[in-house]
Amino acid sequence: MRILQLTDIHLFSDASSPAAVKNRASFDSVISYILSHREQLNVDGIVVTGDISHDGSVESYRYFFSKMELLDIPYAYLLGNHDNAENVLLAHQQQGGANKVDVCRLSDSQWRILFVNSVVKGRDHGLVSSQELNQLEMQLSESDRKTAVFMHHHVQPVGTPLVDECMLLNGHELLSICRRNGVRFIGSGHAHTLFQRKTGGVLLSVSPAVCHQWENGATSVKIVENSGFTVISLADTDSLVVETFLI
Numbered sequence: 190m191r192i193l194q195l196t197d198i199h200l201f202s203d204a205s206s207p208a209a210v211k212n213r214a215s216f217d218s219v220i221s222y223i224l225s226h227r228e229q230l231n232v233d234g235i236v237v238t239g240d241i242s243h244d245g246s247v248e249s250y251r252y253f254f255s256k257m258e259l260l261d262i263p264y265a266y267l268l269g270n271h272d273n274a275e276n277v278l279l280a281h282q283q284q285g286g287a288n289k290v291d292v293c294r295l296s297d298s299q300w301r302i303l304f305v306n307s308v309v310k311g312r313d314h315g316l317v318s319s320q321e322l323n324q325l326e327m328q329l330s331e332s333d334r335k336t337a338v339f340m341h342h343h344v345q346p347v348g349t350p351l352v353d354e355c356m357l358l359n360g361h362e363l364l365s366i367c368r369r370n371g372v373r374f375i376g377s378g379h380a381h382t383l384f385q386r387k388t389g390g391v392l393l394s395v396s397p398a399v400c401h402q403w404e405n406g407a408t409s410v411k412i413v414e415n416s417g418f419t420v421i422s423l424a425d426t427d428s429l430v431v432e433t434f435l436i
């Protein structure tokens with residue numbers, strides 16, 4: 190199974206500011222790339238790991254759904270610190286979206302895909318609540334399928350203070366649950382960079398952002414202008430391959 194991960198699109202309600210124009214153009218270019226390389230990418234589903242919107246507006250989510258539907262590939266999304274849970278639902282009701290599915294629909298007989306909510310309302314840092322941790326542990330114990338977990342906030346520092354200051358606060362707790370229950374992959378976003386590390390049998394993978402990257406090591410806002418996404422190959426065997434695309 191091949192899963193494409195999009196993250197950190199940061200759309201605005203309209204295209205009236207330079208950042209809004211640029212972020213729409215970045216998203217458009219990624220959508221065009223996926224459309225024109227559909228056969229080579231050969232993906233079964235898409236996960237979107239949050240910060241779909243920058244301003245949380247209904248219009249930004251309507252734009253998101255309209256573009257995602259062009260791909261005609263099943264997709265599921267979770268929310269990031271910039272997102273607005275009410276408005277994304279409202280936009281989906283208004284815009285529709287036949288290809289939007291619950292994340293469980295992206296699983297197959299070998300691999301299970303799970304989402305974990307890491308958003309703390311009104312805060313940039315992430316935290317997985319104890320309720321959510323308990324639920325995750327219960328879900329993991331219910332099946333011996335291999336599991337890939339997706340969430341918004343990065344679990345370990347990526348070496349860029351600008352984003353490491355607002356990473357997941359209880360990554361250690363999450364990781365120990367994942368390790369003792371055989372999770373093989375944790376994919377996240379939020380850090381606007383490419384980062385991979387294997388720890389205790391779990392591959393941590395941070396996908397580059399769709400809108401732009403932060404300069405590695407930056408302590409203040411320094412932008413690197415490219416758009417990225419990853420494709421994760423979840424094979425029947427023990428192999429797990431992550432391909433990165435920067436366009």
Ligand SMILES: [Fe+2]
Nearest residue numbers: 240269270379
């Ligand atoms: Fe974020």
